[in-house]
Structure formats: structure tokens, C-alpha cells
Amino acid sequence: MDILLVGGLLLAIMMVLLSGGVWIAMTLAICGWVGQAFFTDTQPGKNLFSAFWESNASWELAALPLFIWMGEILFRTKLSEEMFEGLRPWLNRVPGRLMHTTILGCGIFGSVSGSSAATCATISKVALPELLKRGYSEKLALGSLATAGTLGILIPPSITMVVYAVAADASIIRIFLAGFLPGILLMMLFSGYIMWWSLRHPEQVPAADPPTTFIEKIKLSRSLIPCAALIVFVCWVLIAGYATATECAAYGVVGSLALAAWSRSLTWSNFWEGLMGTTRSSCMIMFILAGAAFLTKTMAFTGIPRELAEWVNAMHLSPLALIGVLTVVYLILGTALDGISMIVLTSAVVLPMIQKAGFDLIWFGIFIVLLVEIAEVTPPVGFNLFVLQNMTGKDSNTIARAALPFFACLVVCIVLITVFPQIVTILPDMVMGADQ
Numbered sequence: 001m002d003i004l005l006v007g008g009l010l011l012a013i014m015m016v017l018l019s020g021g022v023w024i025a026m027t028l029a030i031c032g033w034v035g036q037a038f039f040t041d042t043q044p045g046k047n048l049f050s051a052f053w054e055s056n057a058s059w060e061l062a063a064l065p066l067f068i069w070m071g072e073i074l075f076r077t078k079l080s081e082e083m084f085e086g087l088r089p090w091l092n093r094v095p096g097r098l099m100h101t102t103i104l105g106c107g108i109f110g111s112v113s114g115s116s117a118a119t120c121a122t123i124s125k126v127a128l129p130e131l132l133k134r135g136y137s138e139k140l141a142l143g144s145l146a147t148a149g150t151l152g153i154l155i156p157p158s159i160t161m162v163v164y165a166v167a168a169d170a171s172i173i174r175i176f177l178a179g180f181l182p183g184i185l186l187m188m189l190f191s192g193y194i195m196w197w198s199l200r201h202p203e204q205v206p207a208a209d210p211p212t213t214f215i216e217k218i219k220l221s222r223s224l225i226p227c228a229a230l231i232v233f234v235c236w237v238l239i240a241g242y243a244t245a246t247e248c249a250a251y252g253v254v255g256s257l258a259l260a261a262w263s264r265s266l267t268w269s270n271f272w273e274g275l276m277g278t279t280r281s282s283c284m285i286m287f288i289l290a291g292a293a294f295l296t297k298t299m300a301f302t303g304i305p306r307e308l309a310e311w312v313n314a315m316h317l318s319p320l321a322l323i324g325v326l327t328v329v330y331l332i333l334g335t336a337l338d339g340i341s342m343i344v345l346t347s348a349v350v351l352p353m354i355q356k357a358g359f360d361l362i363w364f365g366i367f368i369v370l371l372v373e374i375a376e377v378t379p380p381v382g383f384n385l386f387v388l389q390n391m392t393g394k395d396s397n398t399i400a401r402a403a404l405p406f407f408a409c410l411v412v413c414i415v416l417i418t419v420f421p422q423i424v425t426i427l428p429d430m431v432m433g434a435d436q
Contacts, residue, residue: 006304017031036297036298051293054293063249064282066249069256070252070253073256074227077266095205097205098134099198102141105123107183116149120152124387128391136204137205149376149387151187153369154370154373161365165365168351177432181426182366185413186409189412190406226259226263233251234251234252309349313353319358320418327414330346331371334374334375334378342371342372343368363424370410385403
């Protein structure tokens with residue numbers, strides 16, 4: 001049977017199962033089982049167990065439940081409420097006001113966690129209840145959280161970037177440096193849309209507080225200092241090289257517990273509730289990761305990603321046309337694969353094509369990371385959509401529709417770095433030299 005026909009059949013099965021209410025992780029695993037059992041000569045049972053083990057037996061993944069627990073502590077002990085109260089006077093005159101905290105929070109937290117899932121889950125747990133309580137638009141909040149959560153894989157350090165650097169035999173430090181300016185640009189695009197939306201729909205944004213002086217803002221922001229100090233400390237120990245992302249997550253949990261105890265808002269009740277909430281969220285995410293890993297094995301065995309890449313190579317396109325077609329191919333792959341798998345399964349064919357066309361491999365690394373970000377919010381296997389679905393009870397298609405305007409911001413960012421590649425290359429060239 002034709003490989004692309006197999007891919008279409010698996011996608012159809014996935015859509016039927018998801019629309020029937022089957023658990024997301026189970027849907028992914030069932031599609032993987034069908035693909036291996038009927039279209040390959042492998043043993044699906046053996047691969048199922050290996051995929052589940054390999055996807056979760058990871059030291060790096062240990063950071064995920066710790067960061068989620070940190071968010072649970074901040075949420076359940078009212079530290080998050082104090083943090084929002086401290087930010088309110090500073091964002092009072094900005095269109096969108098506290099809605100920008102979703103972008104700022106995901107950008108800052110993403111630089112620490114390096115994980116899209118951890119960023120989306122943690123910031124959603126902290127920000128969403130506070131925004132809804134204050135009367136902000138739920139649709140705008142869900143859309144911004146789904147897409148801004150992807151900043152965890154664009155703003156260094158990023159596991160996806162490391163995987164690409166290894167596959168492309170490129171400098172990890174260089175590609176880390178290349179991610180900063182596109183990350184800032186993307187945050188500006190997200191915040192710009194929130195400002196534009198807020199000016200268009202002023203009735204859906206809480207009224208501004210009376211103007212305050214600079215001294216009054218400082219006094220009102222005293223409650224912001226403890227949480228801000230914790231975030232700065234976690235970021236500093238990571239950037240300075242004193243701790244790994246997993247160790248930083250542990251510091252974050254200990255710091256959150258200490259702040260909650262110091263503010264006398266930590267009780268045995270909310271401690272236990274936070275621990276149980278963390279367990280549920282972590283198990284949900286890891287179960288989905290395991291199902292996605294099994295489906296990825298199926299894709300590798302059937303050869304669908306490689307077939308797509310070789311099909312593009314056979315077209316002998318111009319450089320810009322090549323980028324356009326690769327964009328479409330990676331968007332298609334993003335409906336069924338996680339970002340790391342997309343890179344690993346296609347790099348052997350795609351990277352020589354990119355070099356031959358004259359594109360810089362560092363630039364292409366950021367380009368493909370942005371495409372991976374789009375994949376995180378693309379149905380039916382948009383991972384951030386699943387995270388928010390399980391945390392809010394909202395249908396993933398509802399969240400995907402809310403994310404559409406921010407999805408467009410991601411596309412605009414891709415267009416900008418394609419037209420102006422210096423956005424990506426200027427910082428690594430300044431720090432390490434153009435010939436490095």
C-alpha cells in the first residue's frame with residue numbers, strides 16, 4: 001500500500017477516535033498499534049512497552065512534575081494572587097492590562113523549563129483562574145496560553161534546539177543565542193495582538209484603576225517581590241550554570257513552599273491538594289507523551305516522514321519554494337508527531353537539501369523550531385491543546401479556535417525571519433563571530 005495512503009488512513013482513524021471521546025493518549029496508542037500491526041513487520045506489543053518506558057524514563061522529564069507542583073503551590077496558597085496584584089499597577093494603562101501576564105509569564109518561565117508542556121501547564125494553573133476572576137475574556141486567555149506556552153521551546157535552553165544541533169552537527173551555544181531575538185519578537189507579536197484586540201473590544205476588558213504615582217506603584221508592588229525574587233533566582237542558577245533545568249525545578253518547589261510558609265498561607269490541606277493536582281496533571285501529560293512516542297515509532301517504521309522529505313527533494317525547487325513546501329510538509333507532520341520526532345526522522349534528507357539551497361543551518365534551526373511551535377497548537381495532535389483541555393475541561397477544538405489569531409502571529413514571525421534572516425543570525429554572529 002502507498003505510504004501516503006497509510007498516513008491518511010491513520011489520520012482518519014485518529015479523527016474518528018478523538019471525535020468519539022476516546023482518551024487522547026489511548027487514541028495515539030491505538031493509531032500506532034494499527035499502523036504497526038497492519039502495515040509493518042514489527043511487533044507492536046514489544047514496541048508499545050519500549051515506547052512507554054523510553055518516553056517517561058528521563059531525567060530531563062523529571063522537571064515537568066516539579067514545575068507543575070511549583071505552579072500548584074503558587075496557585076493554591078494565593079501567592080499567585082499577590083503576584084497579579086503587584087503587577088496590576090504597572091500594566092494598568094497598557095491595553096489588555098493583566099492579559100499580558102500570560103505572555104510575560106510564559107516567556108520567563110519558558111527560559112527556565114525548556115519545555116512547552118511544563119510552561120503551558122504551570123502558567124495556565126497560575127494565570128487562568130486569576131484572569132477569569134478579574135473578568136478578562138476566557139477565549140483570549142486560552143488562546144494566548146496555548147500559543148505562548150510554546151515559547152518554552154524557542155527561548156533557550158531548549159531540548160528541541162539541542163536535538164536539532166546534534167542532528168545538524170551545529171553549535172548548541174550558537175543556536176541557543178539565535179533563539180533569543182525571535183523569542184522576543186514573538187512575545188511582542190503576541191502582546192501586540194492582545195493590545196489590538198483590547199482596543200477593539202473595550203467592553204470585554206476590566207476598567208482601568210485610577211492613576212497612581214511611581215511611589216504608590218512601588219508600595220502596591222511589595223507583594224510582587226517574593227515571587228519575582230524566586231523566578232529571578234531560578235533563572236539565574238540555570239543561566240550561571242550552577243544547576244540543570246531539573247535542579248532548577250526542585251529549587252522552585254522548595255522556594256515556593258518556603259514563601260508560602262513565610263506568608264502563613266501554607267496548610268496541610270492546600271499542600272495535599274497541590275500534590276494531588278500535580279500528580280493528576282503530570283500523569284496526564286506523561287500518558288500523552290507515551291502515546292505520542294508509540295505513534296512516532298509507527299511513523300518511523302512506515303517511513304512516512306522520510307517519504308515526504310524525499311518527495312520534496314525530487315521536486316528540485318528554488319530556495320524560497322523549497323522553504324514554502326517544507327513549511328507545508330512540517331505542518332502536516334505536526335498533526336501526528338512531536339517536534340523532536342519531526343526533526344530526527346527528516347533531518348537526514350532535509351538538511352542536505354537546505355545546505356545545497358544556500359540556507360544557514362542555524363537560521364533553519366530556528367525556522368524549524370517555530371514550525372514545531374505551530375505543531376504544538378495544530379489539531380488533532382496539538383500537545384498544548386491537550387494540556388489545556390485536560391486542565392480546563394474545554395474541548396481541544398474550542399481552544400484551537402481561540403488560538404487562531406496567535407497562530408497567525410507565529411506565521412508572521414516565520415515570514416519575518418525568512419525575509420530578514422539577520423533577526424536570527426545577528427546575535428550569534430556578534431557574540432561568536434560570523435565565521436564560527
